[in-house]
Amino acid sequence: MTDTTDIALDDGLRELIGYSMKRATTMVTADAARVLEPMGLRITTFSALTVICNAPGVRQTELAAALGMERSNSVAVIDTLEKSHWITRERSAQDRRAIALHPTTAGIMRQKQARLALLTHEDRMFADLSPIERRDLVKLLSKIRA
């Protein structure tokens, strides 16, 4: 070190909250992806599967909106889940344009298994935060507005 104060190279970026958010989120999501990978899931497919398990019959457009993704991009995600036999596409009787998504028994089991693995992963990543601090973190994040 050439300087007694030993300033980090990215010190000029640390004044930006968004920089801290991005670094931390990248760490967390990368670890979550590693946890999901051996189960044949990625973050996007796990998220979609979870919504479908919690709201059977949800339409693709509703699903995409809930996850903040484009309808067009949701198609490949749903294709993957369908090919893995974790969900089924069923044409709606009331509105024959729409497709209702339903989880299979295998899909429900896989979602439960992945959920538990992610809760364990979060217990590890957030081990240095108390339950109150974890709730505070989510609360503060929810106060950010577009």
Add this chain to the structure above:
Amino acid sequence: MTDTTDIALDDGLRELIGYSMKRATTMVTADAARVLEPMGLRITTFSALTVICNAPGVRQTELAAALGMERSNSVAVIDTLEKSHWITRERSAQDRRAIALHPTTAGIMRQKQARLALLTHEDRMFADLSPIERRDLVKLLSKIRA
């Protein structure tokens, strides 16, 4: 609404802190990108430019490590900054393998301008968080460990 409790479709995901982090970070970085775009900068190029302005003479490998990116991916970022005449590449005399990165006068001015725009953007995005809450948020994020 069919249910009196009116549960959101992504409710099953909200128990995961990583989900809140990802949604919030996507919002913040998307807005930051919109702010930087008219200045000819993206988040990655702004970050690199900031490090180079704060640590003139930094090497490419050091820069990439500081930003948590691959050396190979930093090349295109630095190419862009060089083509915009905001930085220069100078072969090191001590170690002729290495390249020292220096900001130009125009680069320093552009970085200052972009920094101010991002501080304004953060004041808008984090308007509902007090100064203490903003510090708490960063503090909590720093407690997350790999």
Add this chain to the structure above:
DNA sequence: TATTGTTATACTCTATAACTATA
């Protein structure tokens, strides 16, 4: 042998436009 910058490549996520079939 190891490291620096570089190229090539591939994969994920994301964003937009346009098509089809239904409403």
Add this chain to the structure above:
DNA sequence: TATAGTTATAGAGTATAACAATA
């Protein structure tokens, strides 16, 4: 005419392997 699902496509970020020049 508007909407639901779909296809095609392109951009940005990210990850790995391999190479030439230099240490």
